[in-house]
Amino acid sequence: MNYKFNEQGSINLLEKLVNIASPSGYTMNIMKFMEKYLTELGIPCKRTNKGALIVSFDGENQQRHRLLTAHTDTLGAMVKEIKSSGRLKLAMIGGFNWNAVEGEYCTIHTANGDKIRGTILMHETTVHVYRGAGDLKRDENHIEVRLDAKVTNAEETRQLGIEVGDFVSFDARFEITETGFIKSRHLDDKASTALLLQLMKHLKENHVQLPYTTHFYISNNEEIGYGGNSNIPENVVEYIAVDMGAIGDGQASDEYTVSICAKDSSGPYHYDLTRHLVKLAKDNGIQYKLDIYPYYGSDASAAIRAGFDVRHALFGPGIESSHAYERTHVDSLNATAELLFAYVTSPMMEMED
Known part of the structure; x- marks a missing residue:
């Protein structure tokens, strides 16, 4: 057959x-x-x-x-630290380069079942403030998650239900082209x-x-x-x-x-x-x-x-x-x-x- x-x-x-x-x-x-x-x-x-x-x-x-x-x-990540700014430091799950997810949208999966959105960025992203930021190493000390929530410190982030050990997933951005290519994480x-x-x-x-x-x-x-x-x-x-x-x-x-x-x-x-x-x-x-x-x-x-x-x-x-x-x-x-x-x-x- x-x-x-x-x-x-x-x-x-x-x-x-x-x-x-x-x-x-x-x-x-x-x-x-x-x-x-x-x-x-x-x-x-x-x-x-x-x-x-x-x-x-x-x-x-x-x-x-x-x-x-x-x-x-x-691949994915886990919340390693809630920073004093309210943003998140990440620990990798699986093997990848941080620059591969820089700028990507993500979801934090809290222990109570909530899903909180964010963006993975360099801490020194703003070119009008950080001169030479493009030359900085993309690693766990510079990469962070900017949450789509009104938080300015660690306590406000914790009030959202986010804690160390929460999983972080990356958006797939699935697309099929007219030429037969499939693009996606x-x-x-x-x-x-x-x-x-x-x-x-x-x-x-x-x-x-x-x-x-x-x-x-x-x-x-x-x-x-x-x-x-x-x-x-x-x-x-x-x-x-x-x-x-x-x-x-x-x-x-x-x-x-x-x-x-x-x-x-x-x-x-x-x-x-x-x-x-x-x-x-x-x-x-x-x-x-x-x-x-x-x-x-x-x-x-x-x-x-x-x-x-x-x-x-x-x-x-x-x-x-x-x-x-x-x-x-x-x-x-x-x-x-x-x-x-x-x-x-x-x-x-x-x-x-």
């Missing part, structure tokens, strides 16, 4: 996902959204103690299992999450019989290093992380193909499984790029570090300007969706001697 990529359905779902705040540690709302989405499709899922979701589709072979994962947690890794949800929907609605029992693991702590490193069913032989391809100087990945990772900062991915993915792409006419990501780790590498005896691999859509205001193209989503379907419906790779 051929798999036809549902472009509009995937884009609509992706827009919903990126607009649900989910910095690592504050993912309960997006996990509830996905649990409801799957339940309405008649697809049962279960929660882990860490708050992740696992969905299982029985296959013809129930002795050797596959697992595919994408993560729904994103948090495409890492909600683009892949949307594709896995759409694949599960297709499998359910078309009664697709998979050759192997296959698990879909939506993790929620990948950006801080331990998303998919537990709750892996014991019969899993192959573990695929579906995550972004990194684009930049010296990289092969682009925004129009599916990126297959041969190696990242954790070391090489499983050779035979990676070559199997390349062969599937070639056999099915799927546009792909093989690449190495020098400063990258995935849930698959986290599972290996945790000691799981699985063959691990990584592929996903190419994402430009990762961990900043990101961009991809519908062609890359399409190629990734096609490789996903080709993989889950293919015979399991055989090990070479």
